[in-house]
Amino acid sequence: MTHYRIAVIPGDGIGKEVIPAGIEVLQAVAAREGGFTFESETFDWGSDLYRATGRMMPEDGLETLRPFDAIYFGAVGDTDIPDHVTLWGLRLNICQSFDQYANVRPARLLPGIEGPLRRGHLDCVIVRENSEGEYAGQGGRSHRGLPEEVATEVSIFTRRGVERIMRYAFDLAMTRCKHLTVVTKSNAQRHGMVLWDEIAREVGRDYPGVEVRFELVDAMTTTFVLKPESIDVVVATNLHADILSDLASALSGSLGIGPTANLDPERRFPSMFEPIHGSAFDIMGKGIANPLGSFWTGALLLEHLGEAGAAARLMRAIERVTAAGGPFTPDLGGKATTGDVTQAVISALQADNE
Incomplete structure (x- = not known):
């Protein structure tokens, strides 16, 4: 026992x-x-x-x-x-x-529950990098209360942190439909998110059986609404996955699920x-x-x-x-x-x- x-x-x-x-x-x-x-x-x-x-x-x-x-x-x-x-x-x-x-959040329509979209098929897992990124806690404030007050919130992306979450996501994709969406914003965030994309491609070479799609986070919100059936495993940064997983849960019928x-x-x-x-x-x-x-x-x-x-x-x-x-x-x-x-x-x- x-x-x-x-x-x-x-x-x-x-x-x-x-x-x-x-x-x-x-x-x-x-x-x-x-x-x-x-x-x-x-x-x-x-x-x-x-x-x-x-x-x-x-x-x-x-x-x-x-x-x-x-x-x-x-x-x-x-x-x-x-x-x-x-x-x-x-x-x-x-x-x-x-x-x-590794923050892992499944989302799917359970039998008997109709999602708010009343269309499409939702059955995915969102893998959220849970230790660094936008929620690393780096930054600070100075000149408090003065006109020149400054606050910084520094996103942290390390090779070790990104590689391990990518490998987790690829491994998970291998157990499901062998499809992985890498969520990014590298068009605007040209340092940390470019590293994110580069490491995703490097890791992907070890998983030739997994189909990989890169999608900007803003476009990903529309994919969840318009084509939820196209989503299987999603990997995203701390902030991006935080937002997308709440959206996915709402689309499954309720945040309470x-x-x-x-x-x-x-x-x-x-x-x-x-x-x-x-x-x-x-x-x-x-x-x-x-x-x-x-x-x-x-x-x-x-x-x-x-x-x-x-x-x-x-x-x-x-x-x-x-x-x-x-x-x-x-x-x-x-x-x-x-x-x-x-x-x-x-x-x-x-x-x-x-």
Whole structure:
């Protein structure tokens, strides 16, 4: 019997609602599948802790997380605290310190859910460089409050960082339709993004079986809307993929569906798994947050742990619920609660005989 230790950080907003639902579903998967068990430990890090202590996580938080097999993360963000404080104090602190350089975000139309476009076929994976690029944290401000005040935000592109995310994306493309779109903006950003393109071509020589397309990020937004069926695996910088993955999730029906894996592919540190919906304070406490994104994220967690059968079983349960027409939360046009959807997925898990 394999035993996994999961660090649970619900964080802010609806993270405190959908992550406990996700843990309930993961425990149900383990009970149905057999062969492994979960032990979860919850950490109340986030904006409430910041208000009490001035820190989003304890000073020794990273050392606390290091022994776990994975991290299950909810959301970060608070209406009363600047976003750069909350993000850099918790999520980015974990991602960068644990070198979770591959952010992987699948997006597809689940059975029974009609996307807003009502056309085309969407089934893709966006690979986001998660450690440098536009979110490297380089820059500064000077002459604050004066007419000549200056702020700089420096995008960082290193050969090591770009090459490793390209290899990850090419490897992933080999397991799917062998098609990779490299998103760029090298027509305007003539240094970092030109290096990005050059390394993509260099790495591509090692993958002659993968068809590669280069597309400017602005054009890529129109491709998602007009030709989603042409997209399979996408690799993009930290900022570009951040934007495109939210677009892809919205096109799949709701941001509440979208999953994310922040991976250290070399497995030196625990990887972190989170739905992409954000803290969503407008619906916090109403019991109507869509937990499907946290369940799909749980499937990514299971797959990373090597429990592919359990991950597939969980995805079948999710798809059986959506194909049957719900129950759906309001973001998908229904009237169900978070608990209703959770229980429906658990029932589908228990009834699964495959």
